[in-house]
Amino acid sequence: MISKQHIINRFISYVTIDTESDPESNTTPSSEKQWDLANKLAKELKDIGLEEVTIDENAYIMATLPSNIEEDVPTIGFISHFDTSPDFTGANVKPQIIENYDGKDIILNAAENIVLSPDYFEDLKLYKGQTLITTDGTTLLGADDKAGITEIVSAMEYLVQHPEIKHGKIRVGFTPDEEIGRGAHKFDVSKFGADWAYTMDGSEIGELEYENFNAAGAVVTIKGKIVHPGYAKGRMINSMYIAQEFINSLPRLETPEHTSGREGFFHLHTIKGDVEETQLHYIIRDHDKEHFEARKEVMKKLASEINAQRQQEVIEVTIKDQYYNMREKVEPVMHIVDIAEEAMKALNIKPIIKPIRGGTDGSQLSFMGLPCPNIFAGGHNFHGRYEYVPVESMISAAKVIIKIAQLIPTKKF
Numbered sequence: 001m002i003s004k005q006h007i008i009n010r011f012i013s014y015v016t017i018d019t020e021s022d023p024e025s026n027t028t029p030s031s032e033k034q035w036d037l038a039n040k041l042a043k044e045l046k047d048i049g050l051e052e053v054t055i056d057e058n059a060y061i062m063a064t065l066p067s068n069i070e071e072d073v074p075t076i077g078f079i080s081h082f083d084t085s086p087d088f089t090g091a092n093v094k095p096q097i098i099e100n101y102d103g104k105d106i107i108l109n110a111a112e113n114i115v116l117s118p119d120y121f122e123d124l125k126l127y128k129g130q131t132l133i134t135t136d137g138t139t140l141l142g143a144d145d146k147a148g149i150t151e152i153v154s155a156m157e158y159l160v161q162h163p164e165i166k167h168g169k170i171r172v173g174f175t176p177d178e179e180i181g182r183g184a185h186k187f188d189v190s191k192f193g194a195d196w197a198y199t200m201d202g203s204e205i206g207e208l209e210y211e212n213f214n215a216a217g218a219v220v221t222i223k224g225k226i227v228h229p230g231y232a233k234g235r236m237i238n239s240m241y242i243a244q245e246f247i248n249s250l251p252r253l254e255t256p257e258h259t260s261g262r263e264g265f266f267h268l269h270t271i272k273g274d275v276e277e278t279q280l281h282y283i284i285r286d287h288d289k290e291h292f293e294a295r296k297e298v299m300k301k302l303a304s305e306i307n308a309q310r311q312q313e314v315i316e317v318t319i320k321d322q323y324y325n326m327r328e329k330v331e332p333v334m335h336i337v338d339i340a341e342e343a344m345k346a347l348n349i350k351p352i353i354k355p356i357r358g359g360t361d362g363s364q365l366s367f368m369g370l371p372c373p374n375i376f377a378g379g380h381n382f383h384g385r386y387e388y389v390p391v392e393s394m395i396s397a398a399k400v401i402i403k404i405a406q407l408i409p410t411k412k413f
Contacts, residue, residue: 002154004131007394011133011150012095013040014082015142020090021083021180028058028186029083029176035059037082041174044153049160050172058186061174065156065167073168073408077197078155078401079361079372080148081178084140087383094136103128108385109137116386123204123380124388131391141387143379147394148200149174151377154394155401167405173197175361181215181322184364194370196336198404199362202376205393206349210330210337210373212356212363213264213285214292215322218299220246220280222273222315239278242306242314243271246280249302262287262355264295287325287355323359326366326373333371339411340375343403349396352376375400 017037022030029035038059045053045063052064067073084090098106103125106116114137118124135141152172159165171194175183178201202209224239250266252258259265264286272279282299286292296319303317330337341351356363362372378393 002158002395002398004391004395007150007154007398008097008131008133008391010154011146011389011394014146014149015093015095018091018093019083019142020086021177023086023180028182030180030182031083034083034176038174038176041082041149041153045156045172048153048157050156056188059176060187061172062192063172065159065170065172067167067169068163069166069168069409071409073411074195074413075169075171075193076404076408077171077173077192077194077370078152079173079175079197079199079365080145080152080201080377081175081183081361082146082149083176083179083183084142084146085144085179085383088140088385089138090140090142093139093142095141096134096136098132098134101127101130101132106132106134108134112137114385116388121381121386126204127390127392132388133391134388135385137385140382140384141379141389143377143387143389144382145178145201145377147379147389147397148377151200151394151397151401155398155405158398158402159405165402165406166409168408170405171197178361181217181359183361184368187361187365187368189365189368189370192370196333196371197362197365198340199360199372199374200377200397200401201360201362202356202374203378203380203382204352205376205378205390205396206344206352207376208337208340208344208351208353208373209356211287211327212323212325212359212374213287214289214324215359216284216292216296216319217322218282218284218296218317218319220282220299220303220315220317222246222278222280224275224277224314226275236275237314238275239314240273240275243273243278243280246302246306246315250298260357264288264291266295266299284319285357289325323363324367326363326371329366330371330373335411336371337373339404339407340373340400343400343407346403347396347399349400
């Protein structure tokens with residue numbers, strides 16, 4: 001089937017290229033360095049034999065594997081993103097390969113005493129005896145979502161090399177800036193031309209998702225007044241204290257570290273401030289649309305109450321929606337989920353159908369007219385130093401792509 005070493009080599013060639021996206025930038029891609037991998041991928045798609053390979057002025061990549069059957073069947077797509085999260089550095093990634101994992105602690109970095117332990121990360125226990133790729137403890141790995149890219153490219157290469165496997169037309173798409181919520185913003189759905197697609201952007205082997213958070217970003221700006229501290233009584237307004245009041249007034253247990261499943265949250269991820277001005281950057285998440293809207297109102301109402309108490313406008317909340325729950329767009333075409341589930345079962349992979357506690361390009365693409373469930377890519381502990389991916393999971397994901405391609409001609413639409 002697909003060579004284990006081939007998968008490893010391809011994945012490492014991707015993750016050692018720094019593609020961290022930049023939320024402060026207004027360009028697309030948001031960081032110039034994303035072009036390094038984008039150009040490499042465009043060339044590689046041509047080299048493996050795909051057709052209609054394009055890369056546009058915003059680094060969106062598309063390619064085609066032509067149909068090798070006579071009958072007319074739906075065109076499907078597979079999509080992944082090549083940027084990595086700005087939450088943790090993606091520069092100078094030094095992957096470590098752990099052969100035949102023994103189920104014990106993995107020393108990522110002895111000098112800094114950084115340990116990847118199954119006592120804390122219990123999912124590790126699922127992969128005893130397998131080959132893991134980890135970080136060296138000083139960077140993220142980039143399996144989110146370079147594992148997905150590895151799987152798509154490897155599956156397409158295999159299908160090119162094995163024309164005896166019958167399939168319809170397949171489109172491939174790679175995007176920048178997914179990690180900062182802009183991965184689908186300039187994706188040309190019409191040009192892509194697929195009836196539906198799958199993002200390869202999930203985690204644990206078997207994950208199959210068509211429900212995600214509704215998402216918004218909130219910026220809370222608090223204005224203070226600086227006065228010499230020796231003469232400040234009755235005059236100084238310390239914006240940081242007001243910020244503290246705002247933070248403590250939100251529900252204490254509705255944060256990421258206290259929620260799971262379909263429970264939503266408020267997540268404070270950045271604070272910048274001094275006496276004169278403090279900014280709080282939040283993300284708001286909820287699977288339920290009504291609860292999502294209510295969360296936004298809670299923040300606005302809290303700001304109004306603080307302003308009323310102080311009898312002046314000291315706090316302002318600006319909220320911008322980012323993406324919505326794709327479930328309402330996928331449920332009317334549930335056969336696309338059923339096909340992915342059937343493919344997994346045919347490969348003896350147990351489907352894990354659950355809501356995404358996050359978002360993918362697929363959530364936005366679904367609202368742009370391209371229904372797009374999400375399939376596992378295999379990585380764990382995204383966005384940090386403890387990220388890892390089992391090689392066997394990447395091989396399994398590539399096999400799922402191939403099996404979906406095989407199943408399409410067998411269906412009636």
